[in-house]
Amino acid sequence: MNSERISKLRRNLSEKDLDGILVSKPENIFYISGFDGEGFLVVTRERALLFTDFRYIEQAKKECPDFEVVEFESVSPFKKCADEIKSIGLKNLAFEGHYLTVKFYEELKSFLDGVEVIKTDGLIEELRTIKDEVELEIIKKAQEITDKAFEHILDYIRPGVTESELALEIEYFMKKNGAEGVAFPTIVASGPRSSLPHGTPTSRKIQPGDFITFDFGAKVKHYCSDMTRTVVMGKPNKDQLEIYSIVLEAQKRALEYIKSSVSGKDVDKVARDFIAEKGFGRNFGHALGHGVGLEIHEAPRLSKLGETSLLPGMVVTVEPGIYVKNFGGVRIEDLVIITEDGCINLTKSSKDLICL
The missing domain is CATH 3.40.350.10 (Creatinase/prolidase N-terminal domain)
Known part of the structure; x- marks a missing residue:
């Protein structure tokens, strides 16, 4: 090799x-x-x-x-x-x-x-940027561990547990189940702090009504995985349901559009335009996605500046989000392999809004 x-x-x-x-x-x-x-x-x-x-x-x-x-x-x-x-x-x-x-x-x-x-x-x-079969199998394994960690953490989320405790449990589970480490510092942001796209876990305790955003990944044989899910502690209100449904639909449209030969900026535009149409354009300030491999952020870019045409074998994230100060935020992220006519989604965790 x-x-x-x-x-x-x-x-x-x-x-x-x-x-x-x-x-x-x-x-x-x-x-x-x-x-x-x-x-x-x-x-x-x-x-x-x-x-x-x-x-x-x-x-x-x-x-x-x-x-x-x-x-x-x-x-x-x-x-x-x-x-x-x-x-x-x-x-x-x-x-x-x-x-x-x-x-x-x-x-x-x-x-x-x-x-x-x-x-x-x-x-x-x-x-x-183009992964061979050996690399793809390792990344798949890393994402499998990440999905299992999300399923595992759902049983630990309850009022009173802190963001830091949730992050620690995720990392412990991944290492115990085959990861050599974390792909990047785990993000757990709850309540109003979920409006922080890269919110570092704190001692804040989970409260009823909170959005809780988890962004994390495992590292296996040097290769990374990456996923984000947002859940709600208790029954969501009308505004939470609206924002979540917009982000989910934006991601769905991008995933349906993405394939070989299209540019990163065109995929980004599909999700960004939909979010803007719904009135939240200013609340989606980061790129739609990025390449993942030996580094958690690598080429190609799915952003306004992503001129590169996607090719089969590239591994990228698709992660639209909406972030509202003093209210909270939602991000949904999947890890996909680009194919000639679409993509293979490696992320298996449910994207229905989970209410705990």
Whole structure:
């Protein structure tokens, strides 16, 4: 699998007339090599090198059979890298301009006198947007755990329990049931706080009449899942029912529209226009969705700026919301795989308004 990814990366290098690339972003290192320790890669048109220190040498040799493993001293890791690059005779070397710090860039460049150092953005992230079958199966497993965690937490929601206690129970359940960790810090926001799209759990106690928004995901073998559900503690009032039904219908329309060849901004527009027609346009201020994989937020974007055309194998969220200050909010989020003529929805939790 890694050899195929190396080949794809080399084709990209050739197309852009690059002799090689230094890979420093952890997610990209793992994607290309399978290595999850500390270090960096240099991939040229002929060679693939993994640079790390003593702590990870044994691990790197075991995990990365397609790479030459080179040990460096932590004092100046790029010195050893520069010596290898010069011995190869590269005329230029690309680096991840969106990730490498200025300090490390200047250090690298100081060792590479005579080699042109070129900034690139998203070269490997572009490869990562389309998931292969192995990746899709892992993401499916992560989402299965997430769905089970939502079903589990419904039995714990009651007046008097705090947002933080609910978040802790979700995270404990996911780890106990096969997750290596959480995909991102769990969001639990209740009552008026549910108008906060990324409300951090607090000691606020659940009260009758509250909207409660849960946004969380599991991480399995480095891959993320993501879902959001909003429930109500007790009997919903008229305004709560109205807002929930609008968000649900907006998501339904987006899911019916989404498929290969349409752009992210066009999918976003379907949901956004419907919410605006109902008078809540100003209350939907975030993007409709985003890619999910090794990172919880990655390409492509389903937003007003999402120019990328969707392709089969991309994994994205579809998550419209309405947020009203001092009242509360609703978000409903599913995780889907793009197909030629639609999508496969990985999220199985009910989207009917659950009244507890």
